[in-house]
Amino acid sequence: MSKEKIKLNxxxxxxxxCSNGIERVVGKLKGLxxxxxxxxxxxxxxxxxxxxxxxxxxxxxxxxxxxxxxEDLKAxxxxxxxxxxxxxxxxxxxxxxxxxxxxxxxxxxxxxxTNQYLMFALASVVQFYAGARFYTLxxxxxxxxxxxxxxxxxxxxxxxxxxxVFVVFFPSLFPExxxxxxxxxxxxxxxxxxxxxxxxxxxxGKATDFLKKLMDLAPxxxxxILEDGSLKTILATQLTIGDKVLIKTGExxxxxxxxxxxxxxxxxxxxxxxSMPVYKTLGDEVIAGxxxxxxxxxxxxxxxxxxxxxxxxxxxxxxAQSKKLPISRFADKVANIxxxxxxxxxxxxxxxxFFIVGDALGAILASISVLIISCPCALGLAxxxxxxxxxxxxxxxxxxxxxxxxxxxxxxxxxxVFDKTGTLTTGIISVKEALYEEQHLNMLASLEMQSExxxxxxxxxxxxxxxxxxxxxxxxxNIIAGQGISAIFxxxxxxxxxxxxxxxxxxxxxxxxxxFYHKALKxxxxxxxxxxxxxxxxxxxxxxxxxxxxxxLIENLKAKNITPILLTGDNxxxxxxxxxxxxxxxxxxxxxPDEKYKVIMELQKEAKVMFVGDGxxxxxxxxxxxxxxxxxxxxxxxxxxxxxxxxxxxINAVLKSINLSxxxxxxxxxxxxxxxxxNAAGIPLAAxxxxxxxxIMLTPMYAGIAMSFSSVTVVLNSLRLKLKRI
Numbered sequence: 001m002s003k004e005k006i007k008l009n010x011x012x013x014x015x016x017x018c019s020n021g022i023e024r025v026v027g028k029l030k031g032l033x034x035x036x037x038x039x040x041x042x043x044x045x046x047x048x049x050x051x052x053x054x055x056x057x058x059x060x061x062x063x064x065x066x067x068x069x070x071e072d073l074k075a076x077x078x079x080x081x082x083x084x085x086x087x088x089x090x091x092x093x094x095x096x097x098x099x100x101x102x103x104x105x106x107x108x109x110x111x112x113x114t115n116q117y118l119m120f121a122l123a124s125v126v127q128f129y130a131g132a133r134f135y136t137l138x139x140x141x142x143x144x145x146x147x148x149x150x151x152x153x154x155x156x157x158x159x160x161x162x163x164x165v166f167v168v169f170f171p172s173l174f175p176e177x178x179x180x181x182x183x184x185x186x187x188x189x190x191x192x193x194x195x196x197x198x199x200x201x202x203x204x205g206k207a208t209d210f211l212k213k214l215m216d217l218a219p220x221x222x223x224x225i226l227e228d229g230s231l232k233t234i235l236a237t238q239l240t241i242g243d244k245v246l247i248k249t250g251e252x253x254x255x256x257x258x259x260x261x262x263x264x265x266x267x268x269x270x271x272x273x274x275s276m277p278v279y280k281t282l283g284d285e286v287i288a289g290x291x292x293x294x295x296x297x298x299x300x301x302x303x304x305x306x307x308x309x310x311x312x313x314x315x316x317x318x319x320a321q322s323k324k325l326p327i328s329r330f331a332d333k334v335a336n337i338x339x340x341x342x343x344x345x346x347x348x349x350x351x352x353x354f355f356i357v358g359d360a361l362g363a364i365l366a367s368i369s370v371l372i373i374s375c376p377c378a379l380g381l382a383x384x385x386x387x388x389x390x391x392x393x394x395x396x397x398x399x400x401x402x403x404x405x406x407x408x409x410x411x412x413x414x415x416x417v418f419d420k421t422g423t424l425t426t427g428i429i430s431v432k433e434a435l436y437e438e439q440h441l442n443m444l445a446s447l448e449m450q451s452e453x454x455x456x457x458x459x460x461x462x463x464x465x466x467x468x469x470x471x472x473x474x475x476x477x478n479i480i481a482g483q484g485i486s487a488i489f490x491x492x493x494x495x496x497x498x499x500x501x502x503x504x505x506x507x508x509x510x511x512x513x514x515x516f517y518h519k520a521l522k523x524x525x526x527x528x529x530x531x532x533x534x535x536x537x538x539x540x541x542x543x544x545x546x547x548x549x550x551x552x553l554i555e556n557l558k559a560k561n562i563t564p565i566l567l568t569g570d571n572x573x574x575x576x577x578x579x580x581x582x583x584x585x586x587x588x589x590x591x592x593p594d595e596k597y598k599v600i601m602e603l604q605k606e607a608k609v610m611f612v613g614d615g616x617x618x619x620x621x622x623x624x625x626x627x628x629x630x631x632x633x634x635x636x637x638x639x640x641x642x643x644x645x646x647x648x649x650x651i652n653a654v655l656k657s658i659n660l661s662x663x664x665x666x667x668x669x670x671x672x673x674x675x676x677x678x679n680a681a682g683i684p685l686a687a688x689x690x691x692x693x694x695x696i697m698l699t700p701m702y703a704g705i706a707m708s709f710s711s712v713t714v715v716l717n718s719l720r721l722k723l724k725r726i
Contacts, residue, residue, distance in 0.1 A: 002051055003033065006058065008044045010037065011068035011079035018067070021140055026061055029053055042076060066140070091194040094130040097122050098191045101184050116168045116181060123183035127161050131190040151339045153193055157186040159371035174365075192385070218289055218310055222254035223247075225298065236288075236305055243301040247292050255288045256308045257299035264295025265453070265481050277453070279481060294453075295481040338374075338676075342683070346370040349687040362688070369686035369698055374679050382671035382714055389721040390664040397656050397726060398648035406627050406643045410661035413627060414607030416557050416654070417600065420568035420578055422614040423631065424651065425544040429454045431462035432525055435516045436538035444530050444538060446472035447487050447494060451479055455528060458542060459496075484528065492533040499529060507531040513539050524577025544574075546581055549652045554582045556655050562610075565603075567596055569617065596621045612654055614638055629654060659726040667721050671714045678710040 013019055019037040022044065026035055031053025037044040046058060059069045070076040101122050109115040134157070137150035164181035171179050222236045225244040236254045239245065245254050253266070263281035268290045277293050280286055286299060288308035305311065346367045353363035387404040394401045401407070421427050436444070445463030448456040449470050463470060474487035474494070484497015495505055499517065502509065509517075513529065513536045520527045526542035554564045565586045566579045575589035588599055597620045603609045604626065611618070611625035614633060619641040622628035630642035631649045639645050646653045684690065685698040 002049065004048050004050045004055075006046045006048060006055055008046070008059065008062070009070040009076040010042055010044050010062065011070050011076055012083070013037075013042060013067060018137075018140070021143075022062060022065060022067065025065060026058065029058065029061060032058070042080060087194070087198055090130045090133075091191070091198050094126050094187065094191040094194055097126050097130075098184075098187045101187055105184055119181065119183045120165065120168050123161060123164070123187055126187045126190055127157060130194065131157060134190070134193070153189065155339065155343070155371060156374065157189050159368055160186040160189075163368050195388075218305065218308075219252040219254050239301050240304060241301055245299050245301060247286075247297050247299060249292055249294055249296065251292050253286045253288055253290050253292065253299070255301050255305055256285065256303040257301050258285050259283065259297050260300050261298035262296050263481050264297045265293045267291040267293050279483065294479065338679075342370065342374040342679075345683060345687060346374075353688065366686065366688050366697070370683055373682040373686045373698065382675050383668055385715055385718040386664060386668045386671055386721065389667070389718045390660060393722050393724070393726070394644075394657070394660055395647075396722075397653065397660070398646060398650055399653050399657055399660065400632075400645040400647050401643070402645065403643040407661050407664045409608055410610070410627055410658050411665060412608045413562060413610045413658075415565055415603050415609045416562050417565045417567050417603070417609060417611045417621070417625070418584075419611075419613035419615065419618050420566060420570055420575060421544060422633065423547075423612055424550045424566070424578065424582065425546050427544060427614075427633075429458045429526075429542050430545055431458050432541045432543040433520070434462065434538065434540045435513060436530075436540075440530070440532065440537045441466065442468050442470060443472050443489060443494065443532075444496060446470040447474060447477070447485060447489070447496060450474070450477050450487070451485055453479075455526075455542060456485070459528075459540060462540070489532070494530070494532050496530045497528060499527070502529050502531055502536065505531070505534065507534050507536055509536040516541075521573070524573040524575075526574075544578075546578065547651050549650070551582050553652055553655055554584060558583075560658065562658075567591065567599055567611075567621070569596075593617045593620050597624055600624045610654075612651075629657065656726045663721060663724050663726060667718055670717055674713055674717070675710060678713075 010022070013022075022037045023035050026032055026046070031049040031051070033047040033049060035044065035046045044062075048055070048058065062069055068079060070079060101119060104115060104118060104122075109118070131153075134150050134153045138154035141151050160182040164183050164186075167174055167179050167181050219236050221233050222239055223246040224232045224234050224239070225246055226232055231246060239255050244260065245257065247253060247264070249264070259280055259282055261282070263279060265277035266280045266286055267277045268287065280297070285302065286297075287310070288303075288305070289310040349370050350363045350367035353359050353366050357363075387407065390407055391401050391404060418424050441463050445460050445468055448459040450456075460470060472489065474489050477485070477487040479485050480497065480501065483501040484495060486493065486495050486497075488494070493505075495502060495507065507529075509529070509531075516539045517527050517529065520539075520541035523541075528540050528542070529536055530538040530540075557564050563586065564582075564584045565588070566575060566582075566584045567588045568575050569591055570589060572587075572589040575587050579585070579587045588596075591599065596618070600609055600611060600621050601624060604624075608626040610627040610629065611621045612629045613619075613622055614631040616638055618630070619638050622630060622638060623641045627644070628642040629644045629646065630638045631651075632639070632645055632647050633649045644657055682698065685696065688697045691697045
């Protein structure tokens, strides 16, 4: 047996039932080992025995079901955009006609018959043009024995529409008191269901944008050093292992490589999450996509572009994107039982009235009443209207919910995993403490003004907060990449930088300054020193300040039995210090993006996981997690990968998101409960079950009123969400 893995881009899927149907049908093909089709990402993954099943036959089977197979990603994106725009146009048309019909219903024409013809014409457009998708999907669902919401929509709207058609064109078939039309009911049902589908497609349609942006991070070109020492610009994808490449200040690293000459400060924040540039020199490895902030280096290529760390991030994101969402909605599960039950009750009602009671007209009216009152208007509105309210409430609280489906399971999370830099901390380096003499601060800050390094800016800001004027002048200013800065001040050498720099210059450091230095290191802080004329005159400890409200957030999460975890690329000492400040017991430090991704996957084996981050390096973890939350201050790539964006960058909005999930699901369950209770109570009345005992029978007119009342109840209940305090 020769096993082959095939990945296909599938277009034309309009609902979860489509992906389920494809899996079910192709699963019967001889030679198919397994299949996984994702409606969320429009991807299909198939394992076949290529001796029994050919790829072409698999594609042909999928196309026979009415779907397109696009091997080109660009073609798939164009197909998805075209489908979304078509859905939007259909919804706008349906909504416009609904408004127009309500106008003619409450302000009818003088000629009532003309008014009914007009209502018929408008309703027909919605029923068979805007609602065509429901008939198509209902047919596919029935064909695959999957009785979903589309069957309910097609069934209910058809009953209301065709009853009304017969009343308009064959009024003599009905008694005077039964000549009512329900065109408006059918139109409203279709319009609201289309609104729900549009919201779903809008969320799904943007799901892959982050992949394209992430791939753009990789530099397009590279400066190749030829054997004769000359330079040649080539595509980065053309680099091979062993090639020598020149990287200048301000350029991105072309591919994963090792430095063979020079040294430079490398901004690795997009990979490791480190808030400060890291000095790299001879023998150190550098990663594709990271930025050379100062210095000129020559590197030797270690990996081709397809195997770099950045390429791995892209692959991880693609894998995470393809995972299936919790698509088995409660309403659809019940509908699989509810729909055939309703059809059976309607048929039984007709038979009883026709053959036992002997009333043909009563049989028709009672069976149609059953279908009308069981119309899924309230059932269909239960979830989308609640989601619209939840999204609106979230936006009001500074929470942008990109993927409303996560509202279903935020309440179930067990682990809340946080990145450190920029998420729990501000990401801005500042001076925490300093040991110095007042007369030296002006001099030190004035020299630091000559550098754009984040540490230099921290010292300058520290001096400005002390109302120090930075106005000193220097000679022979020299920025030493990865170590510090030096200059001549009043014929004396001034140094600011690392301990190794001062030791290299044989600077005298007294016990007081050394004790201050070691104390800061134990607390997980960064440290720089300063010397004048070979004597230490100052020590500055640096910190990435913890965000306001972060500690309260961690406490509130623990109160909800959610375990907070710190997952960062920063060093262990700094990570432990921040974790201690926030009372976080579980810490993972010095982890790369693929390691973060693996940690998330391991945690998911135990329970649902929420990940909160803001860096590009966090994007695979954000996408893999059950719920991915990012800050508005994060990169576009990270925001595209997340399910929720905290617009105001308020970390406390994480707790609000959880509370919003609880309230939203409570509302949705209430809506579904009342929708089903209304059906359970209304169907016996419509079927005439109580007619022999009490002479009570629900006519189509009252069935329509009951249906409308249930819808109004669901809408009003959903609007309560906007008044909730989260």
